[in-house]
Amino acid sequence: MDGKDYAGRSAVVTGGASGLGEATAELLASKGVHVVIADLNADAGSALATKIGGTFVKCDVTDTDDVIATVDEALSHGPLQFAVNCAGIGSISRTVGRDGQYSSAFPLDYFKKVVEINLIGTFDMTRIAATAMSRNDPDDDGQRGAIVNTTSVAAFDGQIGQVAYSASKGGVVSLTLPLARDLSAVGVRVNTIAPGLIDTPIYGSGPESEAFKAKLGESVVFPKRLGHAAEYASLAWELLSNPYMNGEVIRVDGAIRMPPK
Numbered sequence: 001m002d003g004k005d006y007a008g009r010s011a012v013v014t015g016g017a018s019g020l021g022e023a024t025a026e027l028l029a030s031k032g033v034h035v036v037i038a039d040l041n042a043d044a045g046s047a048l049a050t051k052i053g054g055t056f057v058k059c060d061v062t063d064t065d066d067v068i069a070t071v072d073e074a075l076s077h078g079p080l081q082f083a084v085n086c087a088g089i090g091s092i093s094r095t096v097g098r099d100g101q102y103s104s105a106f107p108l109d110y111f112k113k114v115v116e117i118n119l120i121g122t123f124d125m126t127r128i129a130a131t132a133m134s135r136n137d138p139d140d141d142g143q144r145g146a147i148v149n150t151t152s153v154a155a156f157d158g159q160i161g162q163v164a165y166s167a168s169k170g171g172v173v174s175l176t177l178p179l180a181r182d183l184s185a186v187g188v189r190v191n192t193i194a195p196g197l198i199d200t201p202i203y204g205s206g207p208e209s210e211a212f213k214a215k216l217g218e219s220v221v222f223p224k225r226l227g228h229a230a231e232y233a234s235l236a237w238e239l240l241s242n243p244y245m246n247g248e249v250i251r252v253d254g255a256i257r258m259p260p261k
């Protein structure tokens with residue numbers, strides 16, 4: 001958007017081995033950025049790194065040492081210009097079990113795990129990446145870098161069984177404005193994307209999941225299909241490169257509003 005040359009700059013994409021992160025890593029690489037793909041999935045991550053001329057780092061976003069090692073790897077390829085947080089997991093469990101026993105209420109360790117990956121992992125990468133960006137030379141606007149985080153429409157329209165996922169993603173929404181305010185001191189912008197139903201490996205593979213996805217697509221207002229990962233990546237690039245976008249949460253969802261179930 002800003003027409004700048006990002007050759008020699010680096011970026012980190014968490015969850016970059018698959019789905020939304022993969023599409024974003026490919027788009028960033030096409031802009032001349034050296035992309036560090038940070039993911040648990042070493043096979044897919046390494047293959048993508050080879051394809052796009054980037055680097056794979058095995059990174060668990062719940063481990064601060066991994067997060068720092070990822071950012072340091074990016075810095076070894078040039079100043080860190082962008083970070084995109086796509087690492088995340090879904091969750092399905094009702095709050096109260098059918099038998100009325102305390103032991104069948106939502107497993108608390110599961111709730112904590114979802115929040116740890118989706119919310120705390122996102123914040124950890126954001127704080128470490130922004131710290132590295134704060135050392136960059138500023139551009140004419142005083143800008144040193146930009147970050148995109150990933151929430152979900154489930155932050156707003158969480159369905160039955162989605163309490164943990166929705167709470168974790170709601171946290172990512174609520175981080176956005178105070179982060180943008182905090183990071184204005186160092187010239188780093190932060191925006192958040194709330195995808196609707198995007199066709200990625202998160203829905204599994206095979207004939208059953210294809211049928212499930214086709215049915216899901218019917219609930220989208222327009223266009224009547226799941227989104228493509230490239231449509232997320234295109235918005236991520238706009239948010240990363242448009243200097244006036246800051247502190248915003250944007251849905252990319254074909255106008256879907258999720259029903260209770």
Ligand SMILES: NC(=O)c1ccc[n+]([C@@H]2O[C@H](COP(=O)([O-])OP(=O)(O)OC[C@H]3O[C@@H](n4cnc5c(N)ncnc54)[C@H](O)[C@@H]3O)[C@@H](O)[C@H]2O)c1
Pocket residue numbers: 014015016017018019020021038039040041059060061062086087088089090117118121150151152153194195196197198199200201202
């Ligand atoms: N696909 C959708 O419809 C959709 C909708 C709304 C939000 N989202 C969100 O977008 C993000 C990406 O989803 P996707 O559809 O591309 O999923 P995906 O499963 O294709 O990719 C997620 C990636 O995150 C990685 N990951 C998981 N836990 C990790 C951890 N602890 N550390 C590092 N990497 C980890 C996985 O290995 C995987 O490669 C997630 O945060 C998801 O909640 C997706």
